[in-house]
Amino acid sequence: MPTTSPRLTPLAVMVLALLREDDMHPYEMVRVLKRRRDDRMVSITNGTLYHTVGRLHEQQLVVEVGVDREGNRPERTTYSLTEAGRGAVVDWVRTQLPQNTHPDRFRVALAEAHNLDRTEVISLLTQRRDALTADLDTHLAGLGSAADRGVPDQFLVEVDRQRHLIQTDLAWTENLLTRLADPAFAWGVTEDTPPDPLGLHS
Incomplete structure (x- = not known):
């Protein structure tokens, strides 16, 4: 081992x-x-x-x-x-799912999140939501400060794009947390789950 x-x-x-x-x-x-x-x-x-x-x-x-x-x-x-x-x-999923700094790893962690129980996934995604919220606040403060200093928009296009990406990610995460909180939203592997859920071994 x-x-x-x-x-x-x-x-x-x-x-x-x-x-x-x-x-x-x-x-x-x-x-x-x-x-x-x-x-x-x-x-x-x-x-x-x-x-x-x-x-x-x-x-x-x-x-x-x-x-x-x-x-x-x-x-x-x-x-x-x-x-x-x-x-x-x-x-690995437990480590990567709450992170918001490595999008490529998060995508894989999200794809494999069903290997964790619902309660733990909600907790980990809530941590990520909070990190996204803090990141968004930082971007908004930075853009506001730049505007106060008269920084031309041409130097802020990348920061503004990142702000929009964070806002979209945050909204999506909030929506997923709402869905996960609903017991009707199936989660995890149960006795009723087929061994090959996507039917790719047939």
Whole structure:
């Protein structure tokens, strides 16, 4: 078992989360991730995926469970998630979900947030909402100060754009928190949840 928390890339987290669904070989991982359009969030190539799986194996987060060959194709090693790997996904999401400084990591954390229970997700997103609110206040104060000093708008377009992005993100986060607070909004994996919710292994 690893003695320290592993440092994971967003792609590594996506691989571990995928193996929570079923054992797979890297070729199938690439196919499923691309079919789900997860390459919108991170770059996915055969080379990076195989390298990532190799690193996860070294970190004892995944384990080899079989090797198969079809025709003249190269052997394909199937991997399964270890308990350490299962915990690593949850720990990473817990760390990244309340953050508002790394949009690429947040997108992956949000995509895998269903691995946490509803109450914890609400708490983590509430922390992020508060951070966004503070960030928005800082931007508004900066823009107000710049206006008082007569700074031309041409030097403020990037700051103004960021203000709009924060406001949009904040409104979206508030809406999601409202939806999560409603028991009718299904969350997490239950006995009624199919093992492949997007139907991509059929």
